[in-house]
Amino acid sequence: MLRTTGQLIGTWLRVTLLLGLxxxxxxxxxxxxxxxxxxxxxxxxxxxxxxxxxxxxxxxFEARGHWWWF
Incomplete structure:
Protein backbone atom coordinates (compact mmCIF):
# COMPACT_ATOMS: atom_id res chain seq x y z
CA MET A 1 0.00 0.00 0.00
CA LEU A 2 2.88 2.35 0.72
CA ARG A 3 4.29 1.66 -2.75
CA THR A 4 0.94 2.54 -4.34
CA THR A 5 0.66 5.68 -2.24
CA GLY A 6 4.17 6.74 -3.26
CA GLN A 7 3.43 6.13 -6.95
CA LEU A 8 0.20 8.12 -6.78
CA ILE A 9 1.87 11.03 -5.00
CA GLY A 10 4.66 10.99 -7.58
CA THR A 11 2.11 11.03 -10.40
CA TRP A 12 0.23 13.89 -8.76
CA LEU A 13 3.45 15.89 -8.38
CA ARG A 14 4.37 15.36 -12.06
CA VAL A 15 0.89 16.43 -13.23
CA THR A 16 1.02 19.51 -10.98
CA LEU A 17 4.50 20.42 -12.19
CA LEU A 18 3.53 20.11 -15.86
CA LEU A 19 0.37 22.17 -15.37
CA GLY A 20 2.30 24.83 -13.45
CA LEU A 21 4.96 25.06 -16.15
CA PHE A 61 -9.56 0.68 -5.24
CA GLU A 62 -6.09 -0.51 -4.26
CA ALA A 63 -6.86 -0.08 -0.54
CA ARG A 64 -9.86 -2.41 -0.80
CA GLY A 65 -7.52 -5.26 -1.63
CA HIS A 66 -5.62 -5.05 1.65
CA TRP A 67 -6.91 -6.72 4.78
CA TRP A 68 -6.16 -3.82 7.13
CA TRP A 69 -8.63 -1.55 5.32
CA PHE A 70 -11.62 -3.85 5.93
Missing part, protein backbone atom coordinates in the same frame (compact mmCIF):
# COMPACT_ATOMS: atom_id res chain seq x y z
CA UNK A 22 2.30 25.30 -18.82
CA UNK A 23 0.57 28.15 -17.00
CA UNK A 24 3.89 29.96 -16.53
CA UNK A 25 4.75 29.63 -20.23
CA UNK A 26 1.38 31.01 -21.23
CA UNK A 27 1.83 33.84 -18.71
CA UNK A 28 5.25 34.69 -20.16
CA UNK A 29 3.99 34.60 -23.75
CA UNK A 30 0.72 36.51 -23.40
CA UNK A 31 1.23 38.28 -20.08
CA UNK A 32 0.05 37.40 -16.63
CA UNK A 33 -2.98 39.67 -16.75
CA UNK A 34 -4.29 38.56 -20.14
CA UNK A 35 -7.34 36.54 -21.01
CA UNK A 36 -5.41 33.47 -22.21
CA UNK A 37 -3.56 33.33 -18.88
CA UNK A 38 -6.82 33.37 -16.92
CA UNK A 39 -8.23 30.63 -19.16
CA UNK A 40 -5.03 28.59 -18.73
CA UNK A 41 -5.28 28.88 -14.94
CA UNK A 42 -8.93 27.79 -14.98
CA UNK A 43 -8.17 24.84 -17.26
CA UNK A 44 -5.21 23.85 -15.06
CA UNK A 45 -7.43 23.91 -11.96
CA UNK A 46 -10.05 21.72 -13.63
CA UNK A 47 -7.44 19.25 -14.90
CA UNK A 48 -5.83 19.16 -11.46
CA UNK A 49 -9.15 18.39 -9.79
CA UNK A 50 -9.91 15.65 -12.31
CA UNK A 51 -6.46 14.14 -11.80
CA UNK A 52 -6.90 14.20 -8.02
CA UNK A 53 -10.27 12.53 -8.33
CA UNK A 54 -8.86 9.79 -10.54
CA UNK A 55 -5.85 9.21 -8.32
CA UNK A 56 -8.05 9.07 -5.21
CA UNK A 57 -10.29 6.49 -6.89
CA UNK A 58 -7.27 4.41 -7.83
CA UNK A 59 -5.93 4.58 -4.28
CA UNK A 60 -9.28 3.57 -2.78
Missing amino acids: GVLVIGWIWGFGSGPFVIAVLVAVVVELLALRGLAREWV
